[in-house]
Amino acid sequence: MQVIETLADGLKRELKVVIPAKDMQARMNERLADAKDKVKINGFRPGKVPVAHLKKMYGKSIMAELVNELVRDKPTEILSERGEKSATQPEVAMTEDEAEAEKILSAEADFEFTLAYEVIPAIELKDVSGIKITREVVDIAEDEVTEQIMRIAESARTFEDKTGAAENGDRVTIDYLGKVDGEAFDGGKDEDAELVLGSNRFIPGFEEQLVGASTGDEKTINVTFPAEYPAANLAGKDATFDIKVKSVAAPGAVEINDELATKLGVESAEKLKEIVRGQIESQYGSMTRQKVKRQMLDQLDEMYQFDTPQRLVDAEFENIWRQINTDLEQAGKTFADEETTEEEARVEYRKLAERRVRLGLVLSEIGEKAGVTVTDEEMQRSLFDQLRQFPGQEKQIIDYFQKTPGAAASLRAPLFEEKVVDHLLSEVSVTDKTVSKEELMADDEDGNDKPAKTSAKKKSAAKADAAEGEETAEAAAPKKKAASKKKATDDSAAE
Structure with a gap:
């Protein structure tokens, strides 16, 4: 040969x-x-x-x-x-x-x-001892734990039917039919819908017009859908809702005690506090981790500059570009709305793709030289995490990972990367800094892999960079989007 x-x-x-x-x-x-x-x-x-x-x-x-x-x-x-x-x-x-x-x-x-x-370029590893990381941490106050428990407790609050006018905090049970220009629209109808007044679950102006209503009342209210409403056919539109009030109920008292804990499936109030505190720590810990990782990648990006394989860059760019266009389409916006052009955006996001590929190669080389490995047990746990996200589709997901070339690598890659980051954190200088939760949650809009110019575009860039899942824009019924957000918040706190 x-x-x-x-x-x-x-x-x-x-x-x-x-x-x-x-x-x-x-x-x-x-x-x-x-x-x-x-x-x-x-x-x-x-x-x-x-x-x-x-x-x-x-x-x-x-x-x-x-x-x-x-x-x-x-x-x-x-x-x-x-x-x-x-x-x-x-x-x-x-x-x-x-x-x-x-x-x-x-x-x-x-x-x-x-x-x-x-070819993958030869990478000469450099000394990382000069990298300095500030790890932001939050001291969790008892008041925050209590506040979180009280929000969770709303799901277990009892209500008792009352006579007289509904007030903020009361729960009304209603039938409604929404119309735009006199025509009913998809998803704008519901029966026996329960709404706690003042919860802001429905679109602005809806709940306020039900304050003072009594059981048996029928009325028509006028509202305007927000301009940024996810359903493009309703965004910014004036609408009417025909309402029938079927019952009004007053809220019972909520106290953090063993009875509340039992309703929430926990053996005691102390255990409930422990669980909630742990969940808050985990949420803040994820934010801390993300910021620490960003600092690490930014400094590695400054240390390593080399040509990147264009096929890898092309593939990464296509992933990012697909996400950006999906975000714009869902928001009903164009590049012009984001004060840029498609050509300028392509240049910016290609730079992001190149950064990602370069840092991926660097982390891969560091991990290989350090002997970082991903165990079968870790891969199995990652697969189970995937299965939990899609109940009822377990067989299809398992078949996909077993039969699709490269699918297993998509599970391994993020695990490997996180283990390499852990390895690096053991070799660099890390200083803890206590901050408020507001400081921790603040976005670092000047990050090197957020090339966008406007705030809305920065959000898209951040989504692409973090590989976050798409947010499904639910349309029509005035309660749906806010209700789904509230449920997500409550579920994450009460798991």
């Missing part, structure tokens, strides 16, 4: 691989000799079939198998011998001329193919 380098431009490589016809013939003869003792052909005793006859019957199919095997196996072998790592799967090209292909399958011509790929 002969390997000839035909291109070496930056990270790009192209190789011409030639396997002489005589070598292909020898490989085929080995297969034919092996098949001779196994194949059964009418008219011949076992093991007595002439090789020439076998070649006539099966030669081309055996040669086709050899070609496929060589194309599958040789690229890895060749790159290993050259001491190179390909950034992506090498592209293999063979002749498309039928006459040439026929000669190759007949072992009358050399088998040639080309490999085109980009």
